[in-house]
Amino acid sequence: MSAYTHALDWCERHGVGYRVTHALSWDVGRPGSGLQVTVPPGFGFEVSVPRWLWWAANPHRPEYLKAAALHDYTLQSGWDRISGGALFHAGLKADGVGRMRRLAMTLAVMLYRFQ
Incomplete structure (x- = not known):
């Protein structure tokens, strides 16, 4: 399982x-895989x-x-909903979200506005 490279004080609420x-x-994929997605400062989600x-x-x-944040950034960067949803699922798992809630949330983001 992959992981975030850091997690402290990385966002603030706006409305x-x-x-x-x-x-x-x-x-x-996994830590050190060579493929990294970085959500830049200033990105709203x-x-x-x-x-x-x-x-x-x-x-x-x-x-x-x-x-x-990872999901919204990948979609805005041109990723498709399924690939972005897969990263969303992995991110939820890394942060300890339970299996059933993770499944429901992942299906929701993958199927929302399905075309």
Whole structure:
């Protein structure tokens, strides 16, 4: 399993969303794989969860934020929803999100606006 290259004080809240304050890097596949995605400082992101589902997945829980930033950045960089969703899933797993919640959230981001 891969991991974030650092995790402290990397974002701040802005309204309903967040902004990256220090670069957030993710080694794709496994640490040291040679393929790294880095979300740059200043990048804005959010955890889009319908309000009626906040009881199940509050969008401001810290264990969702890094995966959300990584997912939003990959989509904006031209990655497809399935590849971005796979990184989202791996990020949630690295931050200790349980299997069933991870599955539900990953399916939601992969299938949202499916075309």
